[in-house]
Amino acid sequence: MKLDVRGLRKEFDGHVVLDGIDLSLEGVHCVALIGPSGGGKSTLLRILAGLEHPEAGEVWVEGERMDFSEPALLRHRRSVGTVFQAFNLFPHLTALENITLPLEKVHGYSAEAARETAETLLTRFHLESSALKRPAELSGGQRQRVAIVRALAVKPRFVLLDEPTSALDPEMTAEVLDVIEEVKSEGRDLWLVTHQMGFARHVADRVALLAGGKIAECGSPQQVFEDPQTEAARSFLARVLKY
Ligand SMILES: Nc1ncnc2c1ncn2[C@@H]1O[C@H](COP(=O)(O)OP(=O)(O)OP(=O)(O)O)[C@@H](O)[C@H]1O
Numbered sequence: 001m002k003l004d005v006r007g008l009r010k011e012f013d014g015h016v017v018l019d020g021i022d023l024s025l026e027g028v029h030c031v032a033l034i035g036p037s038g039g040g041k042s043t044l045l046r047i048l049a050g051l052e053h054p055e056a057g058e059v060w061v062e063g064e065r066m067d068f069s070e071p072a073l074l075r076h077r078r079s080v081g082t083v084f085q086a087f088n089l090f091p092h093l094t095a096l097e098n099i100t101l102p103l104e105k106v107h108g109y110s111a112e113a114a115r116e117t118a119e120t121l122l123t124r125f126h127l128e129s130s131a132l133k134r135p136a137e138l139s140g141g142q143r144q145r146v147a148i149v150r151a152l153a154v155k156p157r158f159v160l161l162d163e164p165t166s167a168l169d170p171e172m173t174a175e176v177l178d179v180i181e182e183v184k185s186e187g188r189d190l191w192l193v194t195h196q197m198g199f200a201r202h203v204a205d206r207v208a209l210l211a212g213g214k215i216a217e218c219g220s221p222q223q224v225f226e227d228p229q230t231e232a233a234r235s236f237l238a239r240v241l242k243y
């Protein structure tokens with residue numbers, strides 16, 4: 001991906017959450033966004049997804065400046081894939097319908113083409129037997145895998161994943177992390193907000209640490225985890241890597 005964020009600011013009711021984010025990424029395929037709770041990770045991801053307006057600053061995606069007017073945001077949202085913590089899926093639809101519905105209604109696929117795309121992806125991610133089940137009949141891990149497949153189905157420019165495993169037990173977490181790794185190995189660009197430092201280190205080629213409204217640290221996993229340059233990064237990592 002090629003992505004530039006310049007001076008991005010966001011506040012909620014006078015409370016500054018993003019206080020001038022600067023980030024320049026080129027030739028990066030997987031960014032792990034880490035940092036303390038309440039630090040603004042989800043807010044940054046939601047801005048990149050076109051779901052939130054910044055107060056100031058610019059975002060450039062592949063050399064094109066993101067336009068935060070409503071019609072442009074609608075187009076932008078269609079070009080990215082998003083997976084959030086949990087409960088993304090429409091509860092009254094089967095896994096297959098959860099994938100085909102946006103393809104047909106938002107992306108203009110014929111029913112047949114949508115079905116074919118969805119079935120191919122479900123098979124590729126070993127979810128054939130879940131295709132006709134509704135979310136309530138799936139495990140948490142299967143649900144998140146369907147949500148990831150749905151995000152991929154639209155061939156997004158990048159996929160934004162916000163703590164996709166935080167609601168899952170360890171076994172299901174592993175299933176979902178395997179899928180994320182597979183998605184990355186297929187060449188899809190990813191942003192991943194995670195509290196799983198081990199996985200961030202393993203899968204990301206860039207780790208950005210968001211603390212105090214700023215990017216405190218951004219570098220290779222090795223550099224950020226082994227040789228953090230800022231006090232904010234050192235104290236955060238000391239806390240999360242303690243156990
Ligand atoms: N829609 C909103 N309205 C008001 N305040 C908000 C809104 N969204 C986020 N905030 C506030 O912005 C701050 C950052 O929240 P955000 O969810 O981005 O943090 P985070 O880094 O994702 O935290 P966590 O690791 O707990 O998910 C918090 O203080 C939060 O209360």
Ligand SMILES: [Mg+2]
Pocket residue numbers: 041042043162
């Ligand atoms: Mg969050």
